[in-house]
Amino acid sequence: RENxxxxxxxxxxxxxxxxxxxxxxxxxxxxxxxxxAWGDVDGDGDDDFFLGGACGF
Incomplete structure (x- = not known):
């Protein structure tokens, strides 16, 4: 599924x-x-995507 x-x-x-x-x-x-990083963090069966950023943005 595309997001x-x-x-x-x-x-x-x-x-x-x-x-x-x-x-x-x-x-x-x-x-x-x-x-x-990605993975099913909240346990709903869908992968959750996390994107880190620099401080100040």
């Missing part, structure tokens, strides 16, 4: 230079994008 409730969702990030604060990082961890 279009998130069709207009946009991902935005604040500019942040990881290497300025931690110069030994192998790559910029702040550029990985938002985290997401």
């Amino acid at each position: 279009r409730a998130l069709a207009g969702a946009l991902h935005r990030e604040q500019e942040f230079d990881d290497f300025q604060f931690q110069p030994l990082l192998p790559n910029q961890l702040s550029r990985l994008g938002p985290g997401c």
